[in-house]
Amino acid sequence: AQSVTQLGSHVSVSEGALVLLRCNYSSSVPPYLFWYVQYPNQGLQLLLKYTTGATLVKGINGFEAEFKKSETSFHLTKPSAHMSDAAEYFCAVAEAAGNKLTFGGGTRVLVKP
């Protein structure tokens, strides 16, 4: 069975500082990995995904993530936080294309001015 662990349910960063959100997964097969963002009272928006190929993937809004198979990790980063990055972020894994997503518990990001 798949599982996803997000370290830290809340992260506070200063505007302009690095954003680092950690995600570790377990999967019996090479996974498809995703990061979604949820703004207040909205649905989930895809930030980026890893399927195959290059392990460093770039997404929207300046975010990127690196797939590290040896560490079973898919951490999300953004070099410089913006106030508009305040939201909840979810890491998810799927065993194959078209399969269900298994989500981590989410990390709420607060950006301080």
Place this chain on the structure above:
Amino acid sequence: DSGVTQTPKHLITATGQRVTLRCSPRSGDLSVYWYQQSLDQGLQFLIQYYNGEERAKGNILERFSAQQFPDLHSELNLSSLELGDSALYFCASSVALGQETQYFGPGTRLLVL
């Protein structure tokens, strides 16, 4: 805007009642997924339909059922509602089984009193 629509946006009902949540996938998407987001369980996969047929089942209670109609819209029926069913219910869609990206609707917030 993901192109996935869900109605109603909010629903308040009483214990023991039955409700129906509706989802219209993005134009051309054949696969529909239902997820439940609650404070204690997080984001959980409920059920998936593909082109009218049930494809996968997750942690869906027997009191819950779903279907996908010929026009590809889907309905999630929740019956004998309990306080613990209060949650945000998301629908997501994807083009086909081989497509890994799921696009999420804005959700239906259900409050059971």
